[in-house]
Amino acid sequence: MLKHWPPLNALRGFEAAARLGSFHKAAEELHLTQSAISQQIRSLETYLEQPLFFRNGRSVALTDAGFDLLSTTQSLLQQLAVGIRRLEQYRKPNQLVVNTTPAFARHWLVPRLAEFNRQYPQVDLWLLTTDETPDMATQTIDIAIRDDLSAQAECSFRVLLEDCLYPACHPQLLQVRAEERITLHGEREMDWSHWQVQGGADVGQKSQGLNFSDAGLLLDAATQGLGIALVSQLLASRAQRTGLVVALTEQRVRGSNWSWLVHRDSEDDALTRTFCDWLSAALQHPEA
Numbered sequence: 001m002l003k004h005w006p007p008l009n010a011l012r013g014f015e016a017a018a019r020l021g022s023f024h025k026a027a028e029e030l031h032l033t034q035s036a037i038s039q040q041i042r043s044l045e046t047y048l049e050q051p052l053f054f055r056n057g058r059s060v061a062l063t064d065a066g067f068d069l070l071s072t073t074q075s076l077l078q079q080l081a082v083g084i085r086r087l088e089q090y091r092k093p094n095q096l097v098v099n100t101t102p103a104f105a106r107h108w109l110v111p112r113l114a115e116f117n118r119q120y121p122q123v124d125l126w127l128l129t130t131d132e133t134p135d136m137a138t139q140t141i142d143i144a145i146r147d148d149l150s151a152q153a154e155c156s157f158r159v160l161l162e163d164c165l166y167p168a169c170h171p172q173l174l175q176v177r178a179e180e181r182i183t184l185h186g187e188r189e190m191d192w193s194h195w196q197v198q199g200g201a202d203v204g205q206k207s208q209g210l211n212f213s214d215a216g217l218l219l220d221a222a223t224q225g226l227g228i229a230l231v232s233q234l235l236a237s238r239a240q241r242t243g244l245v246v247a248l249t250e251q252r253v254r255g256s257n258w259s260w261l262v263h264r265d266s267e268d269d270a271l272t273r274t275f276c277d278w279l280s281a282a283l284q285h286p287e288a
Contacts, residue, residue, distance in 0.1 A: 006047045011073050013040035014052065018062055018070045095124045096271045099144040102129045103216030104258075107235040109145075116278055123271050131214075142266035143275065147256040155261040161283050163255035164233045165189060167203045168245040170225035178204030182227030185211045186218040189255050190230045198253035203228065219245075234258065234283075258283070 016026035017037055027034040045052050052066035062070065100109060105127060113125070128134075133148050134141050136155050151157040173181060183206040185191060192205045209227060212218040219236055222229040223244040231245065232255055239245045260279075266272045 006044055007040075010040040010044040010047075012077070013037045014044055015070065015073045015077060017041060017053070017060065018066060019074075021060065022058075023060060024058075093124075094122055094271060095126055096266075096275055097126045097128060097140055097142045098275065099128045099130060099134045099139075099141045099146070101146050101148075101215070102131070103214060103219070103232075103235055104145065104147070105129045106216045107219055107238065111238060112282060116275075120274055120278070123274060125275075136261055136263050142263055142269070142272055144261040145258065145279065147258050149259040149261055152261055154264045156264070156267055157259060157261055159257045159259045160280065161234060161258045163258060164252040165195065165230050165255040166233060166252050167195065167200070167205065167228055167248040168231045168236060168240070169222055169228040169248060171243060171246050173225050173228070174246065183207075183209030184218055184221050184227040184229035185209055186215055186230060187213055190215055190218060190232070192230060195230050195253055200253050201249055201251055203248040232256075 013026060013030060013032070013036075016029050017023050020026050020029065023037045023041070024034050026032075027037045030037070041052065048065070048069075050065050051063050052069060053060040054063060109127070113127075116123075116125075128141065133146065134144055136144065136152050145160070147163065149157070169181065181204060183192070183204075188194070192207075195205070205228060210221065212221065215232060215235060218229050219231050219239065221227065222231060222236075223239050228248060233252065234255075236245055240247070260276070262272060262276065
């Protein structure tokens with residue numbers, strides 16, 4: 001598509017001349033000669049095969065096509081400027097990019113970040129949440145912590161924790177008859193079929209109900225008393241401790257494995273080691 005673009009320096013000269021209403025002022029702003037600005041605009045008009053300015057001696061005024069192009073050009077240049085400013089975030093000297101799932105971020109990691117920041121204020125943490133597993137070879141990510149990871153090239157892979165699942169609901173829902181409770185359904189291991197295949201007891205779950213693609217939203221729905229759900233022991237640890245959910249049975253079944261991928265370019269970095277050590281220790285104390 002780029003081969004159909006006019007020269008970008010000509011667009012910049014056009015925008016300045018149109019905004020300032022003068023080729024001379026545009027030349028001063030861009031530190032060019034007035035002849036250079038005139039040549040840029042002539043080349044642009046030749047490319048577009050239509051005039052962009054009415055010329056009357058030293059004064060110039062935009063044609064209708066010129067007004068149209070000015071709006072487009074200013075929008076393009078503004079987006080380009082914003083995009084270039086955004087690149088500054090990649091130059092932070094102590095930045096650590098951590099990828100995880102929205103559910104893990106919301107229910108486990110974010111509630112603990114204040115303590116992490118208190119201990120390690122020098123780490124400029126950038127938390128990147130995605131539903132899809134990242135490609136560590138093509139994305140700027142130092143560490144990925146997820147329950148859907150497998151080994152990738154140029155990364156160290158480690159299983160951090162074997163999760164388990166149990167049926168739970170808000171305490172107030174215990175006062176509702178089992179047959180009247182709504183069943184909340186998740187995906188993958190948090191689908192009730194997984195509970196049944198693993199030999200889970202009947203706690204009044206039904207095949208119909210409300211369905212959630214995100215484990216975090218499923219847990220949110222359970223903590224708000226919407227129905228009974230199969231929840232992750234890791235993600236629900238804080239909710240259970242604070243009384244937002246209670247287990248419907250003592251039985252537990254196997255859940256997913258929480259693992260990390262650490263890119264080899266970041267593996268020996270002090271910031272990465274700091275975060276990985278903190279994460280490993282925190283996962284061993286889910287009550288914290």
